[in-house]
Amino acid sequence: MDTKTILHLCKIANSQESKRITILGAGIAGLVAAYELERLGHTVEIIEGSSRIGGRIWTHRFGDDPKAPYAELGAMRIPSEHKHVLHYIHEMGLDKKLRKFVTVFEEQNALMNIQGNIFRMKDGPRISQQHYQGIFLDTRYSEKTRLFGAWLKTIVNTISPGNLRESLDRDLNSHLMDELERLDLEPFFSEDGESIDFHGFIKANPGFRARCSKALDMFFSDILVETSHDLLQLEGGMDQLIHSLAAAIKAPIKCNHKVVGLHVQEDGVEVSWLKDKQLHTRHCDYVLCTIPFSILRKMDLRGFDKDKLTSIDNTIYCPATKVAFHCAQPFWEKHGIKGGASFSGEGIRQTYYPSVNTNSSLGSALLASYTIGDDADHLGMMSEQERYGYVKKVVSQIHPEIEAPGMVMDMASIAWGNYEWSDGGCSIPWGDDVSSESNHHIHYLEAARPQNTLLFAGEHCSRFPAWIQGAIESALEVVYEIVTHKPLRESTTTLPIMSAKKTKTPTVRETSKTSR
Template sequence: MDIQTMLDMCRLRNHTTGKKILILGAGIAGLVAAYELERLGHTVEIIEASDRIGGRIWTHRFGDGEDAAYGELGAMRIPSDHEYTLHYVREMGLGDKLCKFVTVFEEQNALMNMEGKVFRMKDAPRVLQEQYQGIFKDERYSEQTRFFAAWLQTIVNAISPESLRKSLERDLQTHLMGELERLDLTPYFSEDGETIDLQNFIKENPSFRAKCSQALDMFLSDILIETSHDLLQIAGGTEQIIDRLVASIKGNINCNTEVTGLQVCKNSVRVSLQKNGEFYSSNCDYVLCTIPFSVLRKLELVGFDRKKLESIHNTVYCPATKVAFNCAQRFWEKDGIRGGASFSGEGIRQTYYPSVKGNTTMLASYSIGEDADKMGAMVEQERYDYVKKVVGKIHPEIQEEGMVVDEASIAWGNYKWSAGGCTIHWDGDESKHTINYLEAARPQNTLFFAGEHCSRFPAWIQGSLESALEAVYDIVTHKPRLDKSLDASCILPVRANSINIFAA
């Protein structure tokens, strides 16, 4: 459903105004829900456990002022067809700051480090033929097939976690080489035969995807997005949309207020809270929970049905670790690099260059999965030293005295308030299954849910926004209870003081 239709439906079905909604979590899902609920005549209050607003949208600024260098520790890209995201970028007056995001494999002067051999992306075809062994040298298959498979393996190696890299290797060994041999690959090679068009190949050959392992098939959808030439960014930092939303919301946003438990009652939700070492509870008519399930599953949950608890406990989260270096100069430009990403190898995975003019911050390492866990296990200074050492193998300048002016990093898998980078609908362990997002989004009486984990677009702002508006619709169309007295099905915890959260 397009966003305007969704907003119109919320407005047309909003027969009862004046509802009071407590929103748990001040990420973009909670903020957009608050923004729209207030526009529809309702009262909101937001609770945030951490000391900052924005959730996994986090722009780290190396200094003050609009011209300060910055790095994205969280969301950094917007696909051009993500209508919900672009709507709110423009709604918040940031449309003129949208610009192209140069992504991985798009900058041909970017570098690759394969087992100690450093070469430019544009030279990859020749090097790949020399480097890859095993199935890629098997003369039962045509040179075209072997070369195409080598490129596919390289793309997956650069983007995916270790489990999926191995999954592709297994699939190629057992049957995918045969499938590639059967297909006409010629239309997907560039005129010079040096690169492949993975976008069109995957879109036009569903039979190939059908023969991939389930996890790899689902991950290929992510690869299509991440290698698209139509990605956008907000010049000056993604967090600007958070700042504009906060300025547009009238209700209180209470940081450093941790939810410790939720009790679903017949006509209300009892929320247990901790702030400054004190425990409280509040009986609320409506609650919108945007807390990641990786965190929610650790709380005391009462009154949830079995399927909902299974969804909360079994939703899979992928770790992600980012390391940003603010540099004294854009030294990579001497190599003709104007953006995009290099493949630095050795666990730090992708190194992104800023494609916004004047920004001197490189995202020196962006890793997910097992690589992110290894990076996250390092203490911060050890992490910086390791990344500098590895990036130094493709960019010796990074090791020069004074080149790195400042550093910042985040290991989302270790971050208390997310316990993961994002949800995934794939997993390298085929014995696991992921929970349908519809189940994740399903309400429990007057407790509603939103966030990227409740959407068709896990890991993207689009998913948070779409699920937030669906929750808004469910809340405004819900018939309010007639009996305003304390819900008898909700038992007040002995340890907590009862408060009215909207009056506190």
């Protein structure tokens, strides 16, 4: 259902009596919900645990100048079919800033580092085949099969976490090469036989995915999106959407309010949070919780049913780590690289080049490393200085210019797996315990299921985990649930904390935390 239709239904169903809603989290889901609820005549307040708004949309600017280079430490691309996101970009008057996002495998002059061998992306299939060796040199298979298999391995190696790379290796050796051998691969090679139309292949051969391990099959959906030629970005930074929404909301956004407990009751929800060493407790009619389940499961949760607690405990989050360098000049352009990404080698995976805002006397921002899964954990365990040194050393193997004195002027990084307010980069549907795609469908519905008047939104409650689209869609669905619900009442109390040693904060529930 498109955004306007959902909002029209909300308007029709909206009750005449104004309701009061407390929103936990000032990320995109919380801000969209607040914006729409206010427009429908309801009163909201927004509580944010951290000192900043935006959640996992985080644009880092290297300087205060409006033209200063920037890097996206969080969400950085918008699939063109994600209409909810584009609706709010239009609503906030930002559509003129939409630009094409040049993604991985799209810039043919980008580089690849496979086992210390450096070559351009356009030479990928044949050179990959030579360096991987093993089954890719097995003469039982045709040259086309071996080339295609090697390129498939390269795509997965560049984008996926370690467990899925291993899954593909097992599948290729056990049966996928045989599957490729029986298929007509010719239509999916370019005229020179050096590049492959992976999107066209998957569309024409859906049965191939069914022959993969289930987790890998599900991850192919992400690969297809990430390698699409129809991705967009906001020139000037993705956080423009966040700040525009915040400016359009009348309610104040209260940062540094750390929620520590939720008690679901028959007539509302009791919310407890810490602010300036004081424990505050408020009884609310309606609460919209957009806090990631990786954080929520550490809180004191009461009045939840067993299935809901299981969903909160078992939602899997994938770590993600990004490292950005402020470079004195865009040295990569001398190599004909004008966007896209290189595969920079083991440990740091993808290096993204800016495709907008590159001609600046203030330098240029290079997203030197973007990793997920085990690679992200490895970088996340390092100190920031160790992380910067490691990434710079690996990137220098494909771009020795980065070692020139004064080339790297500043650095920034985020290890989302260790970040206090998310404890993960995003929720994922393709963990090791996922046995079918329908399981994810059931899981996100359970994640979104309310507990009386405690409602839930965020990418983990949607059909689009890891994407802004999912966070917005889930927020709109909650807006509809709230406006059609019978009004309740609200009361407030505040309890001071005299001493951290003498006064106990709400007990943290003991859970078996799932992490990746």
